[in-house]
Amino acid sequence: MKSVFGSVIVIGFLLLAYSRSYAQTPQEYEVPIQFSITQTGINRFIASQWAGIQTSWSGSYQGLSYSLQLKRPTVSLADNTIKLLLELEISSPAYSGTVGFSPTLTIPSSTVSAGNIIAQYTNLRQQIDAIAAITDPRLRDVIEQKLVPIDWIAYQGMIFDQGGQRWIDSADIRWTGLPTLTFSVANGELFLTLTPKIQAAAPDYLFVFRRPASNTFGFRIVSNNAIEIAGLYIYVAPGINILSSPVSAPSRLDVATGKHIAEIDVQTGGYSDPLNNFEYRVLIKRRDSETLWRIYLGVVGVSSTWIGRHQSHSSVTVLHGE
Numbered sequence: 001m002k003s004v005f006g007s008v009i010v011i012g013f014l015l016l017a018y019s020r021s022y023a024q025t026p027q028e029y030e031v032p033i034q035f036s037i038t039q040t041g042i043n044r045f046i047a048s049q050w051a052g053i054q055t056s057w058s059g060s061y062q063g064l065s066y067s068l069q070l071k072r073p074t075v076s077l078a079d080n081t082i083k084l085l086l087e088l089e090i091s092s093p094a095y096s097g098t099v100g101f102s103p104t105l106t107i108p109s110s111t112v113s114a115g116n117i118i119a120q121y122t123n124l125r126q127q128i129d130a131i132a133a134i135t136d137p138r139l140r141d142v143i144e145q146k147l148v149p150i151d152w153i154a155y156q157g158m159i160f161d162q163g164g165q166r167w168i169d170s171a172d173i174r175w176t177g178l179p180t181l182t183f184s185v186a187n188g189e190l191f192l193t194l195t196p197k198i199q200a201a202a203p204d205y206l207f208v209f210r211r212p213a214s215n216t217f218g219f220r221i222v223s224n225n226a227i228e229i230a231g232l233y234i235y236v237a238p239g240i241n242i243l244s245s246p247v248s249a250p251s252r253l254d255v256a257t258g259k260h261i262a263e264i265d266v267q268t269g270g271y272s273d274p275l276n277n278f279e280y281r282v283l284i285k286r287r288d289s290e291t292l293w294r295i296y297l298g299v300v301g302v303s304s305t306w307i308g309r310h311q312s313h314s315s316v317t318v319l320h321g322e
Contacts, residue, residue, distance in 0.1 A: 036189045064138045080184060227250075233245070233280070
């Protein structure tokens, strides 16, 4: 199988790098995924499932006794169609011998799952009815009844995770719903285009502060993604820097809320003036991207209570990246 996952990768990296967006309702996007399977590959998948399916049947149907043995089939890709070449050994008062027929297969979206792609018949009964040697409709019914339940696997393996779980902690992206599917056949290969939908939410940061002592400042970020506080800088008017600290404070997942929380307490040396306005600059690292945010505060008195619980898009003094 030859796979092309470029669309997924491009969108993934765009969302990973996009850190300036404020909180918003998750959006849905269609993401085409293209790949191809050779005729040899499909036949290999069919051969691998052969030992696990029923291929012989015997019994009586409406007074007609029968014994059927299905030989291992092959798939033929030609003329933009998928043909399943079947050969069936029959022993019955109505007919005894071997017959061959070639129903056409299709791959509807409803048969695509995370683990495999299953092909379905489009004209099985018509192909059975066209076998001139079989004239008894009871035998035709039996053949159809035994062949219809077989799932012909055109591909087996992880295509995509169809569940609603996030792909990774550092980006709020997940599959949603069943994909649509189109296919074509050319040069002995089956070309498929799966178009599932993804749900994605832009990075969202909630900044929270406290000052438990005159020279101790706490800083917390609540995010919908896994992040790390990689640098913290505190200024007082008129622009005096009282703290310049590269730090490493990775976030932890709060299971109750589903949010990631990064938190740090820093000391500013001998500085203890409670009357100035404060400006925080925080370097946020999210996977391979970094953004520097400025957060403006008023006077921050000494208190162990966390304050400033506001979303990045809802304050008059807008918090922004640069």
